[in-house]
Amino acid sequence: MIRTLVVDDDFRVGQIHSSYVRRVEGFEVVGQAATVAEALAVVRTLHPDLLLLDVFLPDGSGLDILRRLSQNHAASRPDALMITADHDIASVRAAMKLGAVGYLVKPFGSADLTERLGAYRRLHDRVAALSHATAADQSDVDALFSAARPPAVLRSPAKGHSVPTLTAIHRALSTAGTALSSAETAERIGVSRATAQRYLSYLVKEGTVLLELRYGSTGRPEHRYRTAH
Structure with a gap:
């Protein structure tokens, strides 16, 4: 804590x-x-x-x-x-x-403070993870300097995407502790699955969210999402 x-x-x-x-x-x-x-x-x-x-x-x-x-x-x-x-x-x-x-x-x-605290927690966790390393490479250093800043895409999104919804989706992913499906994301923030999918696709394209493919025994792989930092 x-x-x-x-x-x-x-x-x-x-x-x-x-x-x-x-x-x-x-x-x-x-x-x-x-x-x-x-x-x-x-x-x-x-x-x-x-x-x-x-x-x-x-x-x-x-x-x-x-x-x-x-x-x-x-x-x-x-x-x-x-x-x-x-x-x-x-x-x-x-x-x-x-x-x-x-x-x-x-x-x-509350949403504004939650966004800042979420960014700080990512910084805090990354520093803790790196504290056991003997040295940090450039990607580690870049990640540390960017971790405490809310992603720019959440502050000034493209037309057709609202800041509150983007922030809610990003916050849901960052606090989940595991990658979420679009359906799970939709349920957490109270929007339709189609809306969650559209926003998740946008965040993936902007590099703020990462897409993971989870393969089962049959059928298509499941798409799951997590924050990039």
């Missing part, structure tokens, strides 16, 4: 974001904090893997938390997904320089 600390100065908003996190497979919320001082204290005692970190806090900035953790706990510093209503490019650049794995602008819904 990816242990997550939610940091937001608004307790009610923090509760909502915590409920979003709890719905995502592979994540658990270990606590909430509302200030810089409280967040630093919780990090020292609970050692979370990920901070869902607001920029504006009563006693400073979420960026201050990243700076202090980088100075004092660089080796064990948790990752951070920034959440804020601030659209200022300077804040975005500062977050990037401090190693934030993502930046999500308020207001956002």
Whole structure:
């Protein structure tokens, strides 16, 4: 489980974001904090893997938390997904320089956060898988840098394909733990098999989803799908 600390100065908003996190497979919320001082204290005692970190806090900035953790706990510093209503490019650049794995602008819904957390989980799992290797080749490095970013095809799809449906299908595949058929995918997200098949074919063509052929004793091979990363 990816242990997550939610940091937001608004307790009610923090509760909502915590409920979003709890719905995502592979994540658990270990606590909430509302200030810089409280967040630093919780990090020292609970050692979370990920901070869902607001920029504006009563006693400073979420960026201050990243700076202090980088100075004092660089080796064990948790990752951070920034959440804020601030659209200022300077804040975005500062977050990037401090190693934030993502930046999500308020207001956002459960699906938006689920997409970012799914991308982070793929990064987390890939890093864990590579931790036992003596060296990484170029494909491993490329995969690490792309894993934390939602696929571009989900953000700006071709005409005739909706972002919510693409995101739902990609999320269903990434959380399934095994390759799915078009019928299984359709059932998971509540669309027709024909719709699921059309979207899956599009994602395969774009390279976001991989097609696997499963051969049985008779008949045609079964088509099954999984995410590319």
